[in-house]
Amino acid sequence: MAKVKKTPRPKAETPKGFRDYFGAEVAARKAMLDAIAEVYHLYGFEALETAAVETVEALGKFLPDVDRPNEGVFAWQEDDEDWVALRYDMTAPLARVAAQYRQDLPSPYRRYAMGPVWRNEKPGPGRFRQFYQCDADTVGAPSVAADAEICAMLSDTLEAVGIPRGDYVIRVNNRKVLDGVLEAAGLPDTDDNASTRGIVLRTIDKHDKFGDAGVRALLTEGRKDESGDFTKGAGLASEQVDLILGFVNGKGADTAATLDTLSSLVGDVAAGIEGVKELRDIAALLETQGYGPDRIVIDPAVVRGLGYYTGPVYEAELTFEVTDEKGRVREFGSVAGGGRYDDLVKRFTGQAVPATGMSIGVDRLLAALSATGRISQVEEGPVVVTVMDRDRMGDYMSMVRELRAAGIRAEVYLGNPKNFGNQLKYADKRNSPVAIIQGGDEDTRGVVQIKDLILGTKLAQNASLEEWKDRPNQYEVPRDQMVAKVRDIIESYS
């Protein structure tokens, strides 16, 4: 018989750009998403879970004259030749659902969605091709009350997950005000101006980085950077740039001052007047509910997303300082954003449907909670019942059972029990608070040994040495007091 050709051993590797999440990481994200979902639910939002797979047609990732999906998605062709792909965000599936079920869904439709999305991009350090998004949107509500609601909900959400008031601010701007300012500056929304307006949008997006002078240079004659490279200017007149910079820097001492500044900038341009009124309404609605500018503030400096959204835009920033990987102290920055986009469903039905919503950067917010010590990196492990005598496994499993019945996470050591040191090493690796030991002698005497495994860590941390140093790290107690003693030890550290 011919020898069968063997397949070489496969490599045990996570595919490039993807990663695995273990114990504490999964638990921390779940706890955060649960807290977020609770707020969303209280606000009347409903969960929606679509499949990971969408038709490429529904995702809008076909270019009109190209017969393959364009870049950025993981796509494949079905047996019937249709192209499908993994969703790259939560908005495209919402648009599809809002169109597909428009007869059945309540209107307005408030929904939230949490789950992974996939991007077919070159992976890099800290950049993954699968990550979580957490979105909340209201479809079918034309009033800016819906935008105000999203902002209030975002504020409540940040506090619910553990960002204290004062450590965050939600800034609100409005695309219509910018449109008004551009029209007042002699750049109304016409085909002729499309290119210039695009340049203005992209330039003010870099105001954070380049400052007033840089933006002015870029919008007029051009700018030479530190390396000497020259970027051609947009050729606007200085008076035009005054208006644009007046807008970006329009935040005043209080909301009234900001709105006055914006009013004067847009003059009598209808779109601008409407935009300012919307901001005024949002501020008033929030003020009535007690959300002052310490939490949600009108701030025209929010320019990110202005090119995409059609009305109000909002962005949540964490204002506490962190030290970045290069050792620089800086504000933590943005963790969520959103706005109004009224063309969501139109692509499918031809009918414009007003929609507004936000997306929380799940990994960013988790990183923020981690940076401020609000989530622990290690999960507390189970109590480990060691095995001194493998013929008495039933007794050890009964101990574990009693502990679990008392709500204490516990397990029996299931590896080879021969080497007792390995059992304690295992307990250490599991971050176990306590190990239980009962050999033949203890069994005869009706007792167990309870080893405190936290104490060593506490002493190593050295924080409150005095408190712990005289404490024994092992106790002998009667078998029927095992659960009570374990509980005592665990509670003494919590």
Place this chain on the structure above:
Amino acid sequence: MAKVKKTPRPKAETPKGFRDYFGAEVAARKAMLDAIAEVYHLYGFEALETAAVETVEALGKFLPDVDRPNEGVFAWQEDDEDWVALRYDMTAPLARVAAQYRQDLPSPYRRYAMGPVWRNEKPGPGRFRQFYQCDADTVGAPSVAADAEICAMLSDTLEAVGIPRGDYVIRVNNRKVLDGVLEAAGLPDTDDNASTRGIVLRTIDKHDKFGDAGVRALLTEGRKDESGDFTKGAGLASEQVDLILGFVNGKGADTAATLDTLSSLVGDVAAGIEGVKELRDIAALLETQGYGPDRIVIDPAVVRGLGYYTGPVYEAELTFEVTDEKGRVREFGSVAGGGRYDDLVKRFTGQAVPATGMSIGVDRLLAALSATGRISQVEEGPVVVTVMDRDRMGDYMSMVRELRAAGIRAEVYLGNPKNFGNQLKYADKRNSPVAIIQGGDEDTRGVVQIKDLILGTKLAQNASLEEWKDRPNQYEVPRDQMVAKVRDIIESYS
């Protein structure tokens, strides 16, 4: 200027074989998975969340002489030519993780995984290409104590999600006993017997359907079915079939009787004796912990999976009766299963690693909870504050805010408020318990109208008409008693 060719409107459709989950469906599944995870966690199991994407190599879905992944997976080729695919179960990623991180993971490694898996199969009614799996496995524990633990955990899990004791049973069998029986029947595990043994395994898998007589016919001379079609027999001798059927029907009046029967069937065949001892150990370990045969029972009739597993196998069946889609009353049947498979990691490392685990059929278990009325099909909606005067939106939003602060799910109507009937229809569609109404007159008088929306449903259900019929369905209360009254109404129905 030439007219730009327009893309036709995309179809708003879920891709074939996939589905969307809304509100109550998402909530019911989440509640069930949370309850399961709590039990797993208490048992010391750790969460593991791998990416949806694995290399096809790691999934083992390449045939040795084929250069495309074989069927059953959604696969695509990366830019660097590597093939990757969506995971089709939770076991393959576990095998990869157990191999990849074998230096860092605790051993034994207890892990659970919950999430969607994808199958590239022809979709059919009720058959979807994305569905949830919920697995728990212990890797690196050679002792059957690990199998006993999984069975006990499965029992606790079923009760935790709401299946009462008595409505389920977990049956345990062992592949080694079958191997022993086959060897005792003159069919030892040799190359020559491989084909016959395979036929025996596949035939006893149909014992449920064909009964003793059918299995006997199929294993000897062949069987003619009701339509007259003849299936060729395996050509075994009647004495051989006696042993095999003796095994399948080996369950006795109690565990001791079952084990005695199995002992006599395997005679002095070493593998069989070992298998019977394993079952005896499992039964003893479970008995010590109080899991009697009313919950977990040794039953050689469990044949599903015997071809795949290498040691103990287990299956959880729900024993209550349901009426199926054809009107027949039958037992609900299997919702979970598992067993020991000691070759998990070997494919990657060449080293055999013992592993045992189980998988819960998430949709099956949800269906069971639904069939017994343990999960509600509709989620209770939010209190809806209606909008009588759109200029007073701030007041309405403040009402909503007060309700939420009291933990009551609430929202303001955000659609066009002109048609008040639409607002009540909306509340109805949302399954709202209560609507709040405050027009100018009520505002002046400092009161609100509170409309009980549950009452109508209760009266329609007609269950306890006497209890509700004299109850008013609308109340006028002072504004500052709004929250208290809403709470009263909601609590009166719960």
